[in-house]
Every structure is written in C-alpha cells, then in structure tokens.
Amino acid sequence: MTPFITHQGDSPIILGMPHGGTFVPPALTARLNEVGRALADTDWHIAQLYDGLLPGATTVQATFHRYVIDANRDPAGASLYPGQNTTGLCPTTDFDGLPIWQDGQEPGADEIAQRTVEFHAPYHAAIAAEVARVKARHGVAIVYDCHSIRSEIPFLFPGLLPVFSIGTNEGKTCADPVTQAVAQPCFAASGFDAVLNGRFKGGWTTRHYGQPETGVHAIQMELAQRAYLTAEAAPWAYSPDTAKPLRAVLAQILTSLDTLARSGALSHA
Known part of the structure; x- marks a missing residue:
C-alpha cells in the first residue's frame, strides 16, 4: 500500500490527515499485543468528516497507522510537549x-529509521x-491539519477536552x-466549546510547515470525537446525524480560510 493518498484541488487550502490511516504491515501486526491491535488511537x-466541505481543497492522507510511525512527530524524535505525557x-x-507491543517486540x-524512510518521509514529501x-498558483498556502481524539484521556490531559482545540504554536x-x-x-x-493553544498547540506538521513570513500558514484542528461518532469506543462508528452540526462549523471555517487566502490579505499580513 502506498504511504499516502493525495487529491489535488485548486483551492489555496491543503488538508493534512496524518492519523486517519489504519494500515499496519502484517509483520508488525503480528508483533502488536491485544491493546495495540485495537488501533484505538486512530483519528x-x-x-469522511471533512469530505465535501470545501470543493477544491487539496487533501493528503496518510494510509499507515500512527503505531507504525507517527507522521505528526518530529522525525528526529524530539518531544513536542517536553515535560508532558505524550x-x-x-x-x-x-x-x-x-x-502496545508484545514483550521484546518494540x-x-x-527499525525506526527504516520506518521513517518508508512511511514518514514520503507522506511529508507529498x-x-x-x-x-498551491503557493505557486495562489502566492500563499494554508496547511490545515485535521485531527480527532477521544474526549477523555487522563494520561494526556485532565477532564473533558473541548470539541475544538486549535493549535498555532502560540501564534507562530x-x-x-x-x-x-x-x-x-x-x-x-452553539453547543460546542473551544480552546486556542491549550493542551494541543499544533504538532510537527503545523510547526514544520507554518512559516507565515514565506506565505505558508499552518494550523491544527483537534476535534473531540464525541462530536461525530456514535460512541468513543469500538467499533468507532461514524454518526452522520451527530456530525451534521460539526460539519456545518467546519465548512464555515474552511470557506472563510479559502476566501481569506484568495483575497490577497495574507500577502502582507
């Protein structure tokens, strides 16, 4: 399986999806334990949640699961959140x-270097x-990194995560x-809560590509999965009715970004 799937569009907006893939090579699946094989940390x-919200948006989707290698982590291995569980x-x-691995199978x-070459690097090259x-066509590009996560994960954060967690690495x-x-x-x-640069300030994708002084802007959106799944547990079913209000807000966001990028305002922002 190829490490990524790209759908090109004519919008200035690029949707990155590093954690939606579920492919794990059979040889690695055999080394995962029962916890790992559940793939619970998938976005x-x-x-499907973003499908059709902005006609013309480009999408780049990783096909491999984050347990193979995390496409939103620094390939050098540096922590994005020093001092915090991650x-x-x-x-x-x-x-x-x-x-997530059987004893002795980590x-x-x-192997990490090989996985970087085989999966992480091709996704980011795409x-x-x-x-x-996109920048050659429009003069600017906006990388909007699409993520979702369970609403409650005490190991990573206290309490209930807001539906919208926006990350810009403190505006950088x-x-x-x-x-x-x-x-x-x-x-x-209405009915949703949000935070800007809270627990999630933007992963490696956002921090790597986001160079607004060059005309490339990046922002991460982390969504609480209660806003679009039937339940935050296996089989992790998508709920169109639950997702409808969320999709309406996301469509508004992407349309606003597209309008902004096409307006010329970012060329001297």
Whole structure:
C-alpha cells in the first residue's frame, strides 16, 4: 500500500490527515499485543468528516497507522510537549499509557529509521509538493491539519477536552487573520466549546510547515470525537446525524480560510 493518498484541488487550502490511516504491515501486526491491535488511537473517519466541505481543497492522507510511525512527530524524535505525557515517533504505548507491543517486540533505532524512510518521509514529501504547487498558483498556502481524539484521556490531559482545540504554536505558525478565521466560528458555535493553544498547540506538521513570513500558514484542528461518532469506543462508528452540526462549523471555517487566502490579505499580513 502506498504511504499516502493525495487529491489535488485548486483551492489555496491543503488538508493534512496524518492519523486517519489504519494500515499496519502484517509483520508488525503480528508483533502488536491485544491493546495495540485495537488501533484505538486512530483519528476515526476523519476523511469522511471533512469530505465535501470545501470543493477544491487539496487533501493528503496518510494510509499507515500512527503505531507504525507517527507522521505528526518530529522525525528526529524530539518531544513536542517536553515535560508532558505524550507518545513518540514510533509509539510504544497507547494514549492511556498502556504498552502496545508484545514483550521484546518494540522497534529499535534502526527499525525506526527504516520506518521513517518508508512511511514518514514520503507522506511529508507529498505535503511539501502540494504546498509548493498551491503557493505557486495562489502566492500563499494554508496547511490545515485535521485531527480527532477521544474526549477523555487522563494520561494526556485532565477532564473533558473541548470539541475544538486549535493549535498555532502560540501564534507562530500562521498570521493572525488565519487564526481568527478558524477560531471565531468555533467560539461562536452553539453547543460546542473551544480552546486556542491549550493542551494541543499544533504538532510537527503545523510547526514544520507554518512559516507565515514565506506565505505558508499552518494550523491544527483537534476535534473531540464525541462530536461525530456514535460512541468513543469500538467499533468507532461514524454518526452522520451527530456530525451534521460539526460539519456545518467546519465548512464555515474552511470557506472563510479559502476566501481569506484568495483575497490577497495574507500577502502582507
């Protein structure tokens, strides 16, 4: 299986989806334990959730699961959240801190390097190519990184996660008008809650590509899965009725970003 799937569009917006894939090579599946094989930390149905919300948006989707290698982690292995519980480039635990590999089957340094070459690097080469293509056409590009997560994970954060967690690495990865185009609909949405640069400030994708001074803006959206799944447990079923209000807000966000990027305002933001 190819490490990524790209659908090119004519919008300035690129949707990155690093954690929606569920492919694990059979040889690795055999080494996972029961916890790991459940793939519970998937961004379930993230492509379906965003499908059709912005005609013309480019999408780059990783097909491999984050337990193979996490496409939203620094390939050098540096922690994105020093001092806080998190999972690494090639995770050894799930989001609850439980081991995912059978005893003695955790990947070593050489294997991690090989997985980086085989999966992580091609996915990011695809994103980089789309950033270059889109910027050449529009003068700017906005990388909108699509994520979702269970609403309650005590190992990673206390309490109930807001439906919308927006990350810009404290304003470093995009111009303020981009932040506002995303944040305003979230904070105004009835029945939803939101936070800006809370527990999730943007992963490696956002921090790597977000260079607003060059015309490339990046922002991460982490969604609580209660807003679109039937239940936050296996079989992790998508609920169109539950998702409908959420999709309406997401469509507003993406339309606003597209309008902003086409307006020329970001060329001197």
